[in-house]
Amino acid sequence: MEYNFKEIEKKWQEFWRAHNTFVAPNHSSKPKYYVLDMFPYPSGSGLHVGHPLGYIASDIYARYMRHRGYNVLHPMGFDAYGLPAEQYAIQTGTHPQITTYKNIDRYRVQLDKIGFSFDWSREVRTSDPHYYKWTQWTFIQLFEHWYSNKTNKAEPIAELIKTFAAEGNKGLDATCTECDIFSAGDWNSWNEQQQQEALMNYRLAYLSDTWVNWCPDLGTVLANDEVKDGLSERGGHPVERKLMKQWSLRITAYAQRLLDGLKELEWTESLLEIQKHWIGRSEGASVNFSIKGHDKVLEVFTTRPDTLWGATFMVLAPEHEWVEEITAPDKKDEVMAYVEMAKNRSERERVAEVKKISGVFTGAYGINPANGEEIPIWIADYVLMGYGTGAIMAVPAHDSRDFAFAKHFKIPIIQVVAKEGEQSSEPAGWDDSYDAKEGVMINSGFISGMPVKDAIRATIDKLEKDNIGFGSVNFRLRDAIFSRQRYWGEPFPVYYKDGMPYMLDVSELPLELPEVDKYLPTESGEPPLARAQNWVNKDGYPLETNTMPGFAGSSAYYYRYMDPNNDKEYFSKEANQYWQDVDLYIGGDEHASGHLIYARFWSMFLFDIGLACKEEPFKKLINQGKIQGRSNFVYRLQGSNTFVSLNLIKDYNTSPIHVDINMVDNDVLDQDAFRSWRPEFKDAEFILEDGKYICGWEIEKMSKSKHNVQNPDELIEKYGADTLRLYEMFLGPLEHHKPWDTKGIEGVFRFIRKLWRLYHDNDGTFMITDEDPNAAELKILHRTIKKIREDIERFSFNTAVSTFMICVNELSDLECRKKQILEPLAVLIAPYAPHIGEELWHQLGHENTLTYSAYPEWDGKYLVEESFLYPVSFNGKLRFKLEFPLDMSREEIEKAVLESEEAQRWLENKPPKKVIVVPKRIINVVI
RNA sequence: GCCCGGAUGGCGGAAUUGGUAGACGCGCUGGUCUCAAAAACCAGUUUCUUUUAGAAGUGCCGGUUCGACCCCGGCUCCGGGUACCA
Structure with missing residues (x-):
């Protein structure tokens, strides 16, 4: 029987769920390791193959660290507030919550099918009141703090009030909005409103008239990082400048710390560079x-x-x-x-x-x-x-x-x-x-x-x-404008009394998002929340009608994962003490000047107020490259329904048309599929080359309109999740942008089946022996273990896949069926291909998951060589090879080389000028 | 404009510290098995030449070195960031 991935993958996914295999405890004697992915915004079109690239890499690393004895925190959640669901709500009247939750369900199904080892008991959704309660709570804390340049941290406003009452603001060194000097006498003579106005200049969350990026088409203001070339990043709508009363976060207070903190981070050079620039x-x-x-x-x-x-x-x-x-x-x-x-x-x-x-x-x-x-x-x-x-x-x-x-x-x-x-x-x-x-x-x-x-x-x-x-x-860094005139976001915990903003009491949180009749601004131009009935606090004062921006919910979700079900606090001190910070963060570099700046700022603030034990939240960060689309084209003869194969188009007057990549294999068009694709192509004629229709191709963004979207579901259906995981890694270095192309996936699929056949005979019967392995087999195994460990450590997942291929090829050649070789191999490959790993482990006689089995160690004694086949160069050009024992001295090697028959031919009886012998590397003769 | 990254066969890529360029995989060519197909397996596959061998070759030009994809100087092209930031 052939390898049945469908059955096996389903079986183990159910096993993991039923046994809570990946649930990580907050109390453990094991050392911790925190592997985080940038959580996705669940869009309506589901996951395409680009999304899981980073998740696969982080999952491999998470599984690897579990094998190595770490208690691994590897959570997943959803960035659930966002414009697309709200735009859809405006068009259809469907509540964005409904759309969003539906999309999340779809994402969850897709993610589960890939076999990720997420601890779903820690899932967070930014639009969930249990979660955004703490986003609102943080906002209140920001409002209640100011930044002292003397202590170089956030300090309570309550202390500042005392200072003002005692000595005014004269000697104060604070990061604040420029304001006049006042004395203690001035302060004490002011009424409530005047005092509040003075304090507003100091608060880390403050309300002010600000020049903003106003986007009329979206009906909202945007932050600087949400604007590219004068257009909104989402949707490409024009942006204008407008003076508006807005909430801002005084991130500029942290500019120097945000800059200094970069020094200790293991991030890519380009990312650090972008942040440095942005801070400027x-x-x-x-x-x-x-x-x-x-x-x-x-x-x-x-x-x-x-x-x-x-x-x-x-x-x-x-x-x-x-x-x-x-x-x-x-x-x-x-x-x-x-x-x-x-x-x-x-x-x-x-x-x-x-x-x-x-x-x-x-x-x-x-x-x-x-x-x-x-x-x-x-x-x-x-x-x-x-x-x-x-x-x-x-x-x-x-x-x-x-x-x-x-x-x-x-x-x-x-x-x-x-x-x-x-x-x-x-x-x-x-x-x-x-x-x-x-x-x-x-x-x-x-x-x-x-x-x-x-x-x-x-x-x-x-x-x-x-x-x-x-x-x-x-x-160069500006304060972050924090108000959005939209519906689908966190409500501010703010009410207005005599035109002055006040914070709700923490006990009143969460302030839940109200229902509205329409998701549009009011006739008088107020934000959608102004439509809500009874949008007032308990004393009848009106509540803020703006909502928070997208980055609010994503600025500390990595902390909430540490203690996601805590109702009393953001996260407990114990949980934070244990998990500390993110050891490995994987995500796209499009967040370089947005999320990653805001999150660092947010973390520094939580550090200042004594909640977080680390200033910098993300120790190491890797940017996975974008997967670009690879579009296919057919070429229509002008004014006809005839299509010309790629290499013939120079002789015709044609225009290119995108075709769905699902009806193209290796750039060869499935003509029948094309004819039934659309009614207009029903009677299409083809001008072929070698009996085939060859399509043209181009690298473009992956998008529906270009018919080049590849969903993981189709590939999993055809090849299984293990193959998809290996193939995405095999594509090339994680950080590189690369076009999606299914060309090579067959090769990886072949490899998986070849791996299966190492353990099974042609009838699918499990065939493992207890025989002792020989030196050659041990050498293959230990060389592989060494290389795989090195590759994982440097996040070189593509070369690791190659290494597995070489190992399986060699063991197949030796017809090795020995348990002592094949059992470690099953564990070794499990982080990459967890389903087949578990199945083989199970067949090897184990009752439990292999998730927590020790990762194989390599032993140098199996790798010792006695001799080395030296490449012998003359003037740097390789001429022939000679084998010498490793313990032979340089002098002896030099002598032996010069005396060799092959060397005589190149020396032509002339004495060499110089002979370079690099042990275990090369011999170079200069003549 | 400025800053960062990159360029290696038909394709994706490998070469970890300056030491055998092209691992691994795709594709392609030929073969084995088969009535046939699928699957699997074997061999070949950088280019050129006068092919038991030789020459050239990692975007281009030059340098350092016994030896350079790797280091240095000067370009070209591609990708990304940023753009009146004083």
Whole structure:
């Protein structure tokens, strides 16, 4: 009987479920290991073969660690809030909960069929009130804390109130919204509302008027990481800028820690790089420029204070609050027109017009503090309100944007840095600015002659001494906008009294998502929750109508898995002490600037308030590559129903049409399937080559419209889950993006059957002997164990599959049926192909699962070689091979090589110049 | 533009520390078994040449080295991130 994967896989999946094989206890004497996958958003189209790639890898590792004696936490859950279910609700009226839960059920069935070793007793769903209770709880904690730069952590607002009452906010070093200095007297004289307003500037979750990315088509605001090229990441809808009252999280308080924390993480270089960029730390100085005729000082941030002498103008962002005030009366119309234009432009237009130079002169002048020169103040949209102070000193000689601007508007350009050993030249003649990171200062007063680095230091010292500036650091990272004007998300635990927001009491959580009649904004433009009946707190005050964004629920789900059914707290201290942090996290790199920043921030905050014992949640992270689609095409002869095979199309006028990849095998079209695919192709004719219709192909995104989606279900039906698991790993390195192609799956399927036949005769009878293995068999086994262990340790799963193939090929050649060889092999392969592993283990006479059996160890004594077959090269070119004992000395080998018959041919009686002998590697003769 | 990653047969890929380039698998070619097919098995498969052998060869050009897919310098192309971030 052949290997019956359908029966066997079903049997073991049921066994695992019935015996709770993968349930991990929170109390164990074993060491812990936490393997996490990025939990999926359950979309309506189910899993395609790209989704399980990372899950298979993590499952192999989780199973491997169980074999090695670890208590392995390997949970799975669902990111259950999200736009698609809500968009569907808007169209059909179906509650997003119904759609989402239906999709989750489908995902669960699909996941189970692949044989994952998840501990489903720990499943979380972000839309479940038992779960989001703690998302809301965290929000309250964020609201009740502020960030002290002195202690460098989050501190309770209650303490801050005491400080304000005793000494005002003067000496306070906090990360906060810019606000006026007030005294204890001021504070104590204020009413509740005034005090609350002052506190709002400090809270880590705060409500403020913010410039947001407003997406009219989705009817909501988006975070910076949800916007790409001026379009929404989901759906590609245009985004505009809008000033709105929104909740934000003061993630910028953690910018430096988020940056520093990266150092200890075992993440890929590219991921660390993306995060570094996103945080975007720049060192420089704040410099105050006074404005002629005003008693205001304009603060700018520059990374190059040394170039102060070259600052020939200043630029304000169009949204800068002083634009109107400083503009000269005769320039008002022009300036306001420009500001209006800049404000109304969509984000998309702004991005598209980046190269266009535009701006307007305000008629005002700033005073360059370096030399007392009056320099014009311009308004231009190349200066962004959100970075630094929204105002810059422009140094056209040494900044390309300033240079282009100065040339365009004919503003003077002064060179202040020259290359070491070079003379200055006339900047008016330059093609571009000289963005000098190194060089020597010129035309710069007391710093002239200094190298750039020293000049920066000296300038900052001088600025600080004169009290007109100071060394400062700026981050690109912005506070995270946390409000969404959508229905399907966590409700904020917030009510409003006299227009001021207050938190619900923790005992009132969870604040459950109310029912609404429609999932659309109200007629007056309020979010969908405004439609809810009685959306008020227990005292009748109105509740917040915004909901939280997608990243709220995914920012700490990895902690909740540690203690998922805890009703009293987020997770217990004991559970957290035991599981600590995620040892291995596998997921896509599309979350580099979103989820992975927010989750780290969230974790740091939970650390600060004493809940989590680790600051960084994800010790090691691997990005599995995306599986791309591989589309197939047929070529229709223009204006006909005739299709031309790929290699003949050059002779015809054809147009390509996507065909479903399920009716194509090795790029050969199943013509009958094609004819019955769609009515219009019923009478299709084909122009064939070698009697076959060959399809063209292209690598594209996997999508329904391109007919290139491959579901795992079909493949499991045909080949079984073990084959699918091995094949996905065999495709190539885990981290690589790669096109999906079923071409090679037959080979893996053959391998699985060949493995089965090692243990069974042609009739399917189990045939294992107790005979002692010979040296050759032991060598194969131990070499395989060694290589498999090394490969798993370095997450090289593709080469591990090859190694199994080599092992099975060799044992088949030897017709080895010995228990001492084949029993360890069954355990060895079980993490990869768990069903066949369990079945063989069972047939070998074991009653229980092999999940917790020790992983085989290799013993070097079986691998000792006595001799080595040396490749012998002449001038680096391989000529022949010679075998020598391993204990032979270099001198003896050299002598033997030179005396050998083959060598004589190449030496042609000339003495060699040099002979290199690298033991166990190579011999190279130089002539 | 800037930053990161990559390029190896017809295809996916291997070569872990500078030491036999192309493991393993697909595909293809030929064969065994069979009435036939499936399955399985065996042999071959980087390219070129004057084929018992030789030459070239890891995107291109150059360098270091006894020896380079691997290190260095300069390019080309592809993928990703980011983009008036002062």
